Amino acid sequence: MRKLFWIATLVLVLSTLTIATVSAQGSTPTDDEVNAIARQLYCPVCENTPLDVCPTDACKEWREEIRNMLADGKSEAEIKQYFVDYYGARVLSEPPRVGFNWLVYVVPPIVIVAGIFVLFRAFRAWSQPSASSPQGATEASTDEDDASPSSDDEYIARMEEELKKRN
């Protein structure tokens, strides 16, 4: 009886494995799986329209082609390369990282970093007092003669005296 039980269990386990294998071979890629690749591609005909949202009949055929390739076991990279080989690099949502295309990836970050550096220097310069300010001149004259008042104060005092005389 016990032996029969184990044989039955073994048969049941093996049969479920078979069912699982058949299911995997016959499964159709879902729309989400197709669109995950399609949104990385542009419609070869309609400008600037991602393949996953393009409503034309031609785009529906291309999405079906992606579905068939997924069902055949092709990887995402293989499918994208197929589209590039057949329709050109313009179908990619990101330019391939070859040749002058590298400028697209390198130049913007450099410009941003340079801009931040320029702003940093500008802010720092604005917050630092300059040596030509009245406070600086006052300090300079004080260094020369500690006993006499600042020239600006004298100048201001003389101006006020002159104004009083005129009034």
Add this chain to the structure above:
Amino acid sequence: MTEERPTPTPAPKRGVRTSTQIIIWVVLMALLVLVGLGLKKAQNPIISIGSKVPDFPLTMFEGYSYQGASEVNFSDLQGKVVVINFWASWCKPCEQEAAELEEAWRTYADGDDVVFLGIAWTDTPDNSKEYLERFDISYPNGPDLGSRISSIFNRNLGVPETYFVGRDGVLRNIKIGPFNSVQEIQATIDPLVAENITAGE
């Protein structure tokens, strides 16, 4: 008596050094030149009537060949009038002219003066083959792999478009849109066939 005001101490020099500024400007100008070159390269159209058509390969669909070969280079067709027709299976106007093109081709097929090349533009292989079978197209046909052939003639290609190249490899005529009749096609080809014969006589 006038007292002299003390001369203020000059402020320390601020800002980017001159040599650095020069480098920045040189880099910016170089980038602008690169962008300009890229835009010039992307200009459309690439060739126009009167200019020589560059060489390009055409790998044909299964079942199609030219002189026994499944791939033909445009340069192999020097000395012949070449009719290059861009089409797609999803293109309704292309269907309007498909029968006329095939009929026109059959009037020249037995001779050695004219070659028709059909180029499937942004089409799927299965649909292209179904289209060719539906209209019983017999002249050499192949896909525009990588959109390389269409980028020679028109970066903003629409279909159908037909380009007529003379025996000397110079682009002679362009037809945007479908042909209305076989006579219209022949009326464009016959002068090209005749003109070089006249020159050679």
